[in-house]
Amino acid sequence: NAGVMQNPRHLVRRRGQEARLRCSPMKGHSHVYWYRQLPEEGLKFMVYLQKENIIDESGMPKERFSAEFPKEGPSILRIQQVVRGDSAAYFCASSPPPRPSEQYFGPGTRLTVT
Amino acid sequence: DQQVKQNSPSLSVQEGRISILNCDYTNSMFDYFLWYKKYPAEGPTFLISISSIKDKNEDGRFTVFLNKSAKHLSLHIVPSQPGDSAVYFCAASPTTSGTYKYIFGTGTRLKVLA
Numbered sequence: 448n449a450g451v452m453q454n455p456r457h458l459v460r461r462r463g464q465e466a467r468l469r470c471s472p473m474k475g476h477s478h479v480y481w482y483r484q485l486p487e488e489g490l491k492f493m494v495y496l497q498k499e500n501i502i503d504e505s506g507m508p509k510e511r512f513s514a515e516f517p518k519e520g521p522s523i524l525r526i527q528q529v530v531r532g533d534s535a536a537y538f539c540a541s542s543p544p545p546r547p548s549e550q551y552f553g554p555g556t557r558l559t560v561t
Numbered sequence: 562d563q564q565v566k567q568n569s570p571s572l573s574v575q576e577g578r579i580s581i582l583n584c585d586y587t588n589s590m591f592d593y594f595l596w597y598k599k600y601p602a603e604g605p606t607f608l609i610s611i612s613s614i615k616d617k618n619e620d621g622r623f624t625v626f627l628n629k630s631a632k633h634l635s636l637h638i639v640p641s642q643p644g645d646s647a648v649y650f651c652a653a654s655p656t657t658s659g660t661y662k663y664i665f666g667t668g669t670r671l672k673v674l675a
Binding site: 550 | 605659667668
């Protein structure tokens with residue numbers, strides 16, 4: 448059973464460009480979470496999604512950030528007009544029903560904004 | 562507002578001895594607690610969890626203790642092995658509030674000396 452997959456593993460963007468991060472959950476998992484880890488800090492919750500629904504986006508910045516988990520395909524975290532402060536490691540996790548509290552993490556995407 | 566705190570950024574332990582990692586939380590809504598281990602450039606790996614209805618959970622060399630009145634949990638690793646050297650994050654989740662997001666501490670870097 449393949450684990451949570453994220454791509455790309457490394458992404459370099461110039462200020463003002465858009466970044467798209469993809470996450471394929473484990474097979475059979477219908478809950479996806481995105482977390483961000485800034486240098487020397489812990490992981491910070493961003494958003495919790497189920498298929499076609501955003502359940503909790505309390506950790507998402509109000510502007511430039513959006514997330515989706517369509518009926519088919521991976522979950523996408525989109526950052527528009529990136530700034531240097533967006534440089535971080537972005538981790539996706541997935542969990543199975545009916546135990547959404549067990550989250551399995553992907554390897555992360557390291558975003559560098561130059 | 563750090564709701565989950567790991568006050569020791571680092572810990573060194575001799576191989577074969579016990580490692581004790583500590584974590585404090587402030588939010589009474591948290592009812593599910595976990596420990597994750599993380600190596601550089603990888604995603605967090607689940608170690609062990611505990612529900613708020615318990616005060617201890619054991620899995621092999623890993624034991625988690627929960628003291629609800631003190632809002633404190635700890636992870637014991639015994640015996641410690643060099644391969645345990647990693648950053649350890651505690652996380653808490655308010656599952657009864659309808660969201661399963663994790664709130665992470667800032668991590669403790671464990672070094673097990675051979």
